[in-house]
Amino acid sequence: MPIFEMPYVLVGDIAYDPATHDLSVEVAKAKATGAEALLVISRLNDAMLLTRELVKQRWTPQGIMSLGPGWYEDQYLKTLGRLADGPISFIPWYDPHKKLSRMLEAELAKTHPGVNLNTDHVYTFEALLVAADAYKRAGSSDPKALADAIRATNITDNASVGPGIQFDAKGQNDKVRGAAVQNRGGKLVTLAPKQAANAKPEWPMNSYLGRG
């Protein structure tokens, strides 16, 4: 593992089978380390299993920080209800302050009530945006003209966190910024980066006890 100059101590790391159906031992072991925070890399299923075990084993770390999917997904929020609140996910996200984001949120609420806008939706939308923009500038459907137009993309009015959509020589949009998103009251709030934040972090997270 690479060493970073971080003011944190990793007190332990626990690997588990992603197809597992019981994470009680894993959580018992994590709890026994006395860790202040839990860093998780999981998917939906194990995220729910882990949460269930945290509740049953009566352990609320100061924070749960996820570096992947699972913890912010609609299914997680819906299944766990009030027990879903607290975890913070570090993921690509949209900037809730941007005009397009607000439009997308409003449109989604109308057509699919109860579904939270997420990066899958936003990226799909932005892909269409890039294609439409390129077609408009190319003025034809000639493949070469379209490809050139896509390379020259410069969209600043988008939804993702960051300055906008431009592609580097490798075709990557390296201007996209990661974000921190926390589950709060069955919704998702953005904590970071600063320009996208619409809430302050809740830290330490509320105890699982008495949330029922």
Place this chain on the structure above:
Amino acid sequence: MPLSVYLNVAVGGVLTGLVYGLMALGLSVIFGVVRVVNFAHGEMMTVAMYIAIVTFAWFHLDPLILLVPIAAVLFVFGYALQASLINPFITRPEHSQFLLLVALAIIIANTLLIIFGPDARAVQTAYAYDSFQVGPVIVDAAKIYAGAAAIVVTVALFAFFRLTLLGKAIRACADNHTGALVVGLDVERLYALTFGLGAACVGAAGSMLVLITDATPMVGPGYTLLAFVIVITGGLGSMPGALLGGVLIGVTEAIAGLLFTPSAKSMFAFAILVLVLLFRPRGILGKRPA
């Protein structure tokens, strides 16, 4: 690590192991009497789990109450299966029986896949997140209920085999097949009954297991394998052996997960199996073959 952690994990292992033991008991009863290895055992349990999940979703009936009707449904399924498909295979070579049951397993798993899709499903009981604290030990409420129910079902089955005439007749079939024919027992019907009872164990175990873990259509083979490991460890044909084997494997996996890495815990279950096969091939409580 503080001692209480070991205690917590061990208690959880015992309770889960009891449910595993009940599942394995079904396999042991079927093999002990009918002499057919039920390679569709895990899939039958998956069916029970999905019945529990669906009935819970529709009617909000607690899996612990559902245990009885689900065991009954699986009983009928097992009875019909033995009476229609397996009885004609009793005298065929073992590899044809194997193919028959593996085919059945594949059909069951894929039917579940078609109906329910590949995602995991679970039940959310009122006590799904409850736990009891006794001194330093925190025990998962669902596991306590499931473990207790496993004991009750096993005791009931044990009493059936020891005390009822029908139970004695089934034991007689296992004891001496020729003898059973000689005295005029309807062996095929008793076999069907036995397969039904084995399936009922699996049904009961499955409806309790949904309290502890969630189900996907593809969990079957893992449970079949687990049942084999437990039955061989505990002793083929021994009812207390199946329960003991279940508890032993449950605790071993839990403690091994704690001491080493959880992802390697099934390795330790197999290590126990290998040790038993090396030093006591008939299993811990298995009887010496006559």
Place this chain on the structure above:
Amino acid sequence: MLRVENLDVFYGDVQALDGVSLDVEEGAIVAIVGANGAGKTTLIRALAGMQRELRGRIVFRGRDIAGWPSHRVCNLGLGQVAEGRQVFPTLTVAENLDIGAMLPRARALSARNRERVLAMFPVLAERSRQAAGTLSGGEQQMLAIARCLMGAPELIMFDEPSLGLAPKIALGMLETIRELNGDGLTCLLVEQNVALSLKLASRAYVLENGRVTLAGSGAELLADDRVRSAYLGL
């Protein structure tokens, strides 16, 4: 009571019985005599519904039972004390008797029958809680007979009841069969002790390579030269 007509029995491609016909009258003891491998056990198993690859007629109490499964045959009153005793070794003596009384025809009579067989074999009462596998050979043979009687049969087929028993006990076993017959039970007897079984029998058949080669009263066969040289060593 029992009439067998042209019975052929097969083990796959191998024919073990070929056109066997015989008659057992009510109240009789009928003996079947034959060398090892002649087909005596096969005959009994076929009559009992345990060997069902067959052709021909088996008429018992007016019904053609050829092809019936064994549990239906038993329930019609055709009982069997099988070769090798076939007790249930891990069940207790009492449980073995319970199983014998499970036939629908015998359930209501179970208490009376138990009294009767325990009076006949007091040693079984003493060992009622013992596993049958721990009994001596003679005791196991008594248990096999007692268990069969619990099923309230009208005809019992005995297959080598004295095989492997000490001579004195073997004689006792044959004495038991005579007593049972005296009480009105019809018997079909396959017995290695040919001289004794022919003495007991009112009628007897000689089976050779799956065929009946000789039939007559017990006394006639005892006097027959072929029987005397082949089976009595005289």
